[in-house]
Amino acid sequence: MKSATEYLWFTTDQPRDYINITDRVAGVVVDSGIREGMVLVSAMHITAGVYVNDAESGIIRDIDEWADRIAPKGPDYHHHATGESNGDAHLKSLLIHHQVIVPITEGSLDLGPWQQIYYAEFDGRRRKRVVIKAMGE
Amino acid sequence: MKSATEYLWFTTDQPRDYINITDRVAGVVVDSGIREGMVLVSAMHITAGVYVNDAESGIIRDIDEWADRIAPKGPDYHHHATGESNGDAHLKSLLIHHQVIVPITEGSLDLGPWQQIYYAEFDGRRRKRVVIKAMGE
Amino acid sequence: MKSATEYLWFTTDQPRDYINITDRVAGVVVDSGIREGMVLVSAMHITAGVYVNDAESGIIRDIDEWADRIAPKGPDYHHHATGESNGDAHLKSLLIHHQVIVPITEGSLDLGPWQQIYYAEFDGRRRKRVVIKAMGE
Numbered sequence: 466m467k468s469a470t471e472y473l474w475f476t477t478d479q480p481r482d483y484i485n486i487t488d489r490v491a492g493v494v495v496d497s498g499i500r501e502g503m504v505l506v507s508a509m510h511i512t513a514g515v516y517v518n519d520a521e522s523g524i525i526r527d528i529d530e531w532a533d534r535i536a537p538k539g540p541d542y543h544h545h546a547t548g549e550s551n552g553d554a555h556l557k558s559l560l561i562h563h564q565v566i567v568p569i570t571e572g573s574l575d576l577g578p579w580q581q582i583y584y585a586e587f588d589g590r591r592r593k594r595v596v597i598k599a600m601g602e
Numbered sequence: 603m604k605s606a607t608e609y610l611w612f613t614t615d616q617p618r619d620y621i622n623i624t625d626r627v628a629g630v631v632v633d634s635g636i637r638e639g640m641v642l643v644s645a646m647h648i649t650a651g652v653y654v655n656d657a658e659s660g661i662i663r664d665i666d667e668w669a670d671r672i673a674p675k676g677p678d679y680h681h682h683a684t685g686e687s688n689g690d691a692h693l694k695s696l697l698i699h700h701q702v703i704v705p706i707t708e709g710s711l712d713l714g715p716w717q718q719i720y721y722a723e724f725d726g727r728r729r730k731r732v733v734i735k736a737m738g739e
Numbered sequence: 740m741k742s743a744t745e746y747l748w749f750t751t752d753q754p755r756d757y758i759n760i761t762d763r764v765a766g767v768v769v770d771s772g773i774r775e776g777m778v779l780v781s782a783m784h785i786t787a788g789v790y791v792n793d794a795e796s797g798i799i800r801d802i803d804e805w806a807d808r809i810a811p812k813g814p815d816y817h818h819h820a821t822g823e824s825n826g827d828a829h830l831k832s833l834l835i836h837h838q839v840i841v842p843i844t845e846g847s848l849d850l851g852p853w854q855q856i857y858y859a860e861f862d863g864r865r866r867k868r869v870v871i872k873a874m875g876e
Contacts, residue, residue, distance in 0.1 A: 660826075661826065703781070705872035707872070
């Protein structure tokens, strides 16, 4: 069995942002030499997500507006009693989910034609991290 | 380490549909000869989902109606500026999630008594695909 | 390749409850002797979830209230024609998702500073189960 672990760091300019990390995950897989296996891509923060969807700017805006409708910024979350103001970002992270697994087949990410891997920042402007862990043979 | 990869193809008659694929995933696991490991079941499209829940027709209708309430068909999504009309299907895919991992224990899917694996089609009537990837020993 | 499988049992006093199981998952990983790999933590019931988020009582209340707003208890779900009354718990399980994968790096759970693993019970007061499956080397 082979494995490989890498961390990506992000500091977004905006409070919310969506970053296509497909090529970076693909690079980890190629460097690992794994031909058959799986790669986990997982946010290491509780106010961020990782998802697979379309690299189309309209749908990215739709995802952003939808997440903010389902888990709106602002309301007086109980969490804010701690002094935080990012209760919505925790719920958005749960909604979008914080991780995906991509199969590795014949040495490459086994994604469908339109599938791209995104890092979703819901509480940005600080240094945050994603772990990439590949496993296989 | 052993691995096995298979693809399931679907062309549903309805725009939205829910198909129990538990037996097909179980078949891949048996054929793989893997005794201990994990199997990933993942939609390869951004307008479909894979989930684990009950094989009961009422709850399937509830899931369908709920997904359409939370991510409704119709509204003027930004994505529709591309000529597409399936913005809701992208959001439903994120809501339901597009993949599950099932543990393999003693050669079988290690599911609870009511857990069944479903393919959820949110934008059907065209040929779409699910990847099944088993890994273990 | 090494693997390890354990089951956690829960019988909550409340219909809904949120239980931090990070230490128990970490214990399985240590006992497995796996240095590099992944551990799957997955509810074996269709009315429960497993998620990664904050061990802060306010956000746990927020998550509970949010899940009940998005998938409310009570309404007349189709599923209730079977005699059940837990339709909302099925939808909450889909919303929160029923599983997470945590990377294992240098023999430990590779979690971010605030990431804790929770079992989310949405239809409690009966004996329910989570499977923990670690795999790696």
